Amino acid sequence: MNELIKINGREIAAKEWQGLRVVTLKDIDFVHERPEGTARKRFNDNKERFVEGEDFFKVKCSEVRPFFGQTPPNGFNPDADIVLITESGYLMLVKSFSDDLAWKVQRDLVNTYFRARAAVADFSHLSPQLQTLINLETEQRRQAALLEAVA
Template identity: 60%
Template structure:
């Protein structure tokens, strides 16, 4: 287990390597970039389809995270490589972000290559021991992976335990807020997923998802400029529909804020 640390942007982070590759956690990225906790995870989840596992990031299960990094991560631990890091922080365009990117890439990710030296006798012995340890760890990882496949997933997160317990109809603004988005962004996301479409000034479910009890139409009254009363139809979501959206978005790595915070705290 590696206990060496490095200081980036006045933040001390533990040097981490996995399968011979230097990596960082999403929490590390938030810290060195001085971003609110959960920022990197949110961006990773939103763009996850563009990342390649094994190249841009690794996912460790609970046992692997504890064994390799002594970290409690009930929902798994995401490790980001140099490639994944550069993809993730493309949208960080402030002056500090550019400085941190350069420092993290040159002094953290690539330091291993820059500081290689010819091995001494003691180093050769240490390398042999390390190689044997890696072989044992690889075997253990295979066994743990097989065991993890038959274990039950981590306990259901707070979102379904608390928010979905409500029986009231909710509008898209409230649902989007749960995920840290605006209603417009969430509506367009659901449109891209083929769940709803815009028809007659109202978002409605596509034919595939109609008559499943996911949503209901509600009428809202308003005043015209001439003082007459008009009405407009709005789509509101049932808790069954809200649960449906939760499962669909979760499959795509998009989690509500309350679960993002939950994962972040467990990963620290």
């Protein structure tokens, strides 16, 4: 997935995991102009409040590399874990970011990044045949990305 989305004048690569748009903790620090590690600290401080599989996913770097087409933020240690934050997790994580910039970035990230996928993914108004073709192409692209990552 190579689509770049501009938030607060900064570009981040669109990422999806299990059909959901996700961001990394490093992405959050980047778009919010926070020191590196700020989002991770907030996540760790409140980890018991986050629901795995709903607010975040914890996956091995070797699993995400083929999907993101890039080296994960912590380099490439295939056995290392990376935390992927969903929209609900993002909104809970940044509750404590209360300055004016944080409010602007939150609005932009939700409307431009997380919700953009939902708008694109609604093919219900298209014919079943066209929906099938779109789904086939999407699957072919996913498989091509996997093959490219393995090669």
